[in-house]
Amino acid sequence: MAEAIVSRVLEELSSVLKEEVSRIINVCGDLEKLASNFQAIKAVLEDAERQQLEKGKASVRDWLNKLKEVSYDIENVLDEWSTAIFKSKLEKKKVCSFIPSPSFCFNRGKLLLKTAHKISKLNGRLDVIANERERYGLKELSVEKPIRREQTTSLVNLAEVCGRVKDKERIVDILLNEGGIYVIPIVGVGGIGKTTLAKVAFNNEKVESHFEKRIWVCVSDPFDVMRIAKAILTSLGKEDAVQKLVELEDVLKLLRDSIKDKKFLLVLDDVWSEQYERWGLLRDSLSSGSVGSKILVTTRKETVARTMGCTTLFPVEQLSEEESWLLFCQIAFLGRSNEDHENLREIEWQSVLDSEIWELEVAEEVFPKDHVIEKDKLIGLWMAQGLLKGTQHRDMEMVGEDYFNDLSMRSFFQDFEKDAIAGIIRCKMHDIVHDFAQFLTRGECLIMEAGSSSSIEGFNESARHVTLMIPNSSDGCATRIYDARNLYSLLVDSDGVGEHDVDLLKLFEKQKFLRILKSQSARINISGCGQLRSLPCRMGNLINLRHLRNVWTDCVEFMPKGMEKLTCLRTLSSFVVDSGGKGAALSELGNLIHLRRKLGIRGLRNVRDEREAEKAQLRNKKGLTTLVLTIGLTYHDKRGVSEASVLVLEALEPPLGLESLQIWAYKCPTPTLGVWPSWIVSLTNLKFFGLGNCVDVERLPPLWKLPSLESLCVSKIGGVKKVGVEFLGIETSSLSPSSSSSSVVAFPNLNSLQFWDMEEWEEWDYGSRGEEDIKIMPRLSSLVIESCEKLKMLPDSILQSTTLQNLEISGSPVVSSRCKGEYQPHISRIPKADIW
Structure with missing residues (x-):
């Protein structure tokens, strides 16, 4: 654990030495000495970590703790320097691009002297630590060649x-x-x-x-x-x-x-x-x-x-508890009788129970046991702590994905939750791994609970990572949190909004090195703030911002101008186009070339010129996998849509690798217009497609050719009365007897189909020759029809499907009645059928 902070500080020292601070002779000498000491210490870190774990040496553990403390302090000094230089450069640009102001030069010199003094004092502390490594007998271990993984054979008993x-x-x-x-x-x-x-x-x-x-x-x-x-x-x-x-x-x-x-x-x-x-x-x-x-x-x-x-x-999933016990007995009790098994079953593993790893208090936890860990947020925490380094071809987020996957493969995490698009999204940490992590980070990471005297008394002012629990019923206070002047991360978990919420202004005055602030309090969070009406007008100044997660902020009516300057942005949950010209134009998305995963755009009816949509350059954002296009300001906003909106939708062509697409609150201005964008059928990687609240739209888009489409959800398409051959994307003439049935498959990979609130939908029919001329949804396993009151029948291809495993029908009285009557022989073959 110490190696991470030592390596990080060494890298920062190297970077600072290359900058103009190295021109100051005294500072340069001290920095070089720091780097030299760190190099010598880093060489023996592996031996120190091994002695701490294998031999349980308290003296070595103390030495490692002192090393981490001084490393953090050095990192803080370097951060202060880098931040001040960055701020002064911004000020210099404001005053004049060529002539620095006298105050700028004075402040720079004053900062250098202050920094030089701090570094000199830190060098003295590091000298002591470097010299102590010999007293503890720490040695540089020879680099061993990586051991090849054990070879397997096909032999098995x-x-x-x-x-x-x-x-x-x-x-x-x-x-x-x-x-x-x-x-x-x-x-x-x-x-x-x-x-x-x-x-x-x-x-x-x-x-x-x-x-x-x-x-x-x-x-x-x-x-x-x-x-x-x-x-x-x-x-x-x-x-x-x-x-x-x-x-x-x-x-x-x-x-x-x-x-x-x-x-x-x-x-x-x-x-x-x-x-x-x-x-x-x-x-x-x-x-x-x-x-x-x-x-x-x-x-x-x-x-x-x-x-x-x-x-x-x-x-391959876990064995059952019974199977796991049998396997354990087979290995642990090899050669012993069943009677011996029972006698040894209650054995106390004294050496394990005596281990110091169990001697931990609750106040030394980071995340509580069984805490659900969000993968993306965890990677964000690693980034904020400086643990990830990107390269020319790989973002920090991609490197973080690699680290997460490697840890997962080594059973560091468990209980994975996945989605169809992003893979693993959540997980937990095994209790034993959790305890081991606590053991290695004791003193650095802790939990505080407002109102708990034991928690407050155990508070270590040198802590770097704190989780602050604020129960709604707490009668205590969390003021001690402001005394921890060296916090790197603060996670606030509040049951409600009340007098115990953290005062952000006071917190930021005290915490100069805070890199992570995460809170469940509505006064701090952006995501989920249902009453938030606007974002900061100068948000464009946050030029290093990488993630803006602003989901469920439906009252925000526009994005602040200057969004185009956020060129480092990787995550933008929602972009809102306003109608009054107060906010950023849709074209500002064009500069955000690194956007990845999911992007939502609301208020597209306010875009009056398709050229503005073209400038958004969605097609070139190769990292996008999910796109949500809402024509109105909300999912339910069905106000007027001009003919320009159809052209805007056509101009918002997404990248070909898109895997999920939703279109909401669309209203066809005239029935004769081509309603759906032509690019939809080119999305060959699309797995999920959702359409909702689209009034006056009489035809569904031709989705049958999408080879990867697995899930389709259609709701409130108000003008659709018939779902027929046009839904398959083929004309009636192409269903002639001479057509090749072997070459036509509609929805080849669709396994889930849902229709909701289709108020005018009456017919669902592919024609009498459908089954003979075309294979329709050969992998469909789930069909849901809800609140489609006028629907009269189900097509033969659905009733005769051999793959359908789940059928749910409610709010469709005619179809429900036929399912209990003439359709019953077909329905009875479906493993799960709920007909209301």
Whole structure:
């Protein structure tokens, strides 16, 4: 833990030495001495951390704490210097671009002298710490070569395998399927049983007889194509031929020829690499195998599976409590009788109970146990603490994603919550990992509760990271928080808004080094402030701002002018176009080229010229995956829409990689106009599409060609009376008997379809020849129809669907009645059917 702050300070020292402060001889010398001491200390940090953990040396722990304290203090001095320089440069620009003011020069000199004095004192403290490393016998450890991960084999004792019966059956069924050559990824955290499951399937009798060749290769890291190819060839009995080959080209050709027209099963165990090029080389050589060949891959990373071209993952979940206990007994009580098992079951693990890790008080927690951690917010915390460094080609946010994924793969987190677009969005930390983190950060991180005397008494003024709990019923106060002058992060958790809320002005006066302020209090938060009417007019001055999360702020009527200056912005939840010219124009979005994930735009009916929409340059924002376009100022604003709005919508063409799109509060000005933007059908990666509160719109957009669309939600499309062939994007003439039925599939990947509050909708019919001429929604598993009072029938393709697992119909009396009558034989086949 100390290495993170030491490395960060070293990097900052190096940066400052390159700036003009290095011209001051005394300061430069002290800075160089600081850097030298830190380098010497950093060399022995690994030994210090090891002694603290393995030998429990309190003296070493104290030494590490003193090191972290002085490191934080040095970082604060450097931050003060950098902040002052930045502010003075801004002032210089305001006064004159070329002639500095006398006050500017005076303040700069005064600051240098003050900084030099502080650095000199800190050098003295660091000298003592550097000298103490010899007293504690701390040594520089030799750099060991990374140990290669243990190689696995296909051998397994089936009698010792616990659980996984259903998983094994599913894997075997997939392997025995006679489809083409494809990859089956088994994905899960380390130690969950992926390799064991692969072994069980590999050694299944039916699998053995099904494949002509079965090959097992342990891949690990790196993904060495030459080694893997040679291992496969050796399994095929080509060892002598392989030894004569040197070039990768020749090895891959031999591999291609050796498996040509053979039905093979290849297991690639423990794959880590996401480099598509390496996998591509191997895949091309394996493509000569016979139809029905399979490649079974085990990996901790979902991104690896996607790199290998897999769209469907086989996740391995935790064993049940009973299965876990059986596995534990099998290993812990090896060779003992069942009677011994029961006698030893209540054993006290004294060495574990005596560990200092359990001697922690509640006041030393950072996040409480079982706290739900938001992935994006956690990455934001890392960024604010200076733990992430971006590169020319990778943002800090992307580096943070990599760190999070690496920690997840190593079981640092658990209980993941996911969505269809962004992957993991929330998680928790295991209790044992939580306790270990507390042990390493004791004194730096704590929780305070207003009104709790024990919490306040345990308050350490040198704390850097504090969570302040303010119960609504608290009769105490939180004034001690202002005494902690060196806070880096403050998380305020308040049950309500009252007298105990933190005074922001006072807090900012006292806390010069605060990098993170997070609060559940409505007086501090931006997101979720339903009464907030405007954002600060000078927000454009925050030129380093990266994330503006302003969701659920529906009363905000415009964005402040100058938004175009926020060129570092990565997150902008909502952009509002106003009608009076007081705020930023839509075109200001054009400069925000780094926007990613989700963007919402409200008030599009106020844009009078499509050229302004074109200047927003949405198509060039490749990082956007979700776009919400609201024509009115809110989702429910149905006021007049001009013909210009149709052109504006057309001009707001999003990036082709968009995965989620919503269009709200649209009103077609004339029925004859082309209602929907032409670019919709080009969004081949779109997974979710939502339409809502669109009055006077008589036709739904032609969505049938979207190959990736998985979920479609349509609500309150007031003018639609019939959903027919136009919904499929094909004309009636194309449904002639001569058309090729094998080449036409409507909604090939749609699995969820919802219709809500379609007041005028009467007919849903694809024509009498629909099923014969076209495959319609072949993967539909869930259909919801609610409050569609005039709907008369369901199409045959829906009633005869063999994939439908869930059907919910309410507020549609005619259809509900037919479901209980003539449709009943079809409805009875659906596992879950709720008809009201």
